[in-house]
Amino acid sequence: MGAPIIDKNGLASRALQSLLHQCETDPKLATDKNIQMVISTIKPIGLKNDYVPRIIPLTKSKLHKPNDLRILLITKDPSTLYRNTLTKDPLTADLFKEIISLKKLKGRYHGSKLNKLFKEFDIVVADYRVHHLLPHVLGSAFYHSNKKLPYMIQMSRAVKVKREKMPEECDASYVRAQLRSICRNTSYVPNNDNCLSVKIGEAGVHSVNEMSQSIQDVVNFLMDKSKKPQGGIIRGGISSILVKTSNSVSLPVYRISNTPQELDEDEIRL
Secondary structure: OOOOOOOOOHHHHHHHHHHHHHHOOOHHHOOOEEEEEEEEOOOOOOOOOOOOEEEEHHHOOOHHHHHHHHEEEEEEEOHHHHHHHHOOOOOOOOOOOEEEEHHHHHHHHOOOOHHHHHHHOOEEEEEEEOOOHHHHHHHHHHHHHHHOOOOOOOOOOOOOOOOOOOOOOOOHHHHHHHHHHHHHOOOOOOOOOOOEEEEEOOOOOHHHHHHHHHHHHHHHHOHHHHHOOOOOOOOOOEEEEEEEEOOOOEOOOOOEEOOOOOOOOHHHHH
């Protein structure tokens, strides 16, 4: 089954225009920045939530630049090699606000201090060798409702050979490339349900055209079986797509139907 053309009848553009208008005029949405698309699938996605965000490449829009974000890197112990390499290399010298080892993270942040850590950083990335330990360390402050899940990165291109210890390496250019991909693109977290939420832009930052194209990019990636295992996870098609912020009403941009869907005048003027 091929991916549907989402904005074929202009419904997505009109819904996004209406949503952005709400954000500008409704005081209740004054602090809402993130625009989400909510995908309802015909069949359950049927994947276990392993709390690992998967990157969805965007063709036109860039969500963020790494230098515009406060990024925390969590490394395996000891962190000396990674910290020295990344802070001294011009490619990554200004990339991370903080680099901390897992051991120091556990010793320094617990209880109410985790909430402070949550607010202090925009994105958390972690060495894939310690990533699986973070749900216990960071707790619900980061993991409840997938609030701010750490992204997984590799510190070098080295591949583990069976029965051999991996060399301790840090490739600054490879780390930078992964960070750029994480920041500029969007992502999703797998689940077992019929619903998936994906960020497509920010109010006041991204245009209607950019977000409309991002919606199409997400749909194409998630329905393309050749993109497995990261993509191609939607089986049986999409029943509907809505757009919303955390506090707004949900507006339809796509519904499976034999006839074009139109927004009511009252719905457009919300």
